[in-house]
Amino acid sequence: MALEIGMAQIIIIILQIITLFLSLKLLNIYRKSYKEIKIGYTVGLIVFAALILLKNIAQLSLSILFLSTGDQNIMIQDVRIFPTIIELIAIGVLYKITTDY
16 A cells, blocks of 8 residues: 655644744743743743643654554544643643733
């Protein structure tokens, strides 16, 4: 069975890799800020960035899984909920630290 990779799939994976890279950079910036100023707000930003990074890893992994199997409909409803839950928690953390400080 030949694996057909569409242009949209390639663009999605490239965008996910860029997002993953930016999430890593944000996490590093927040970590350095915490080392300098050591306040709760920066801890919240670190947690937020780590959760976004985790979400991006999950999304990229799912994209690669779907691409490698050739079947884009494999439990699509079941597995796509995990990145959404992680994103919801991350935005909740960001909301909490924003309203607290």
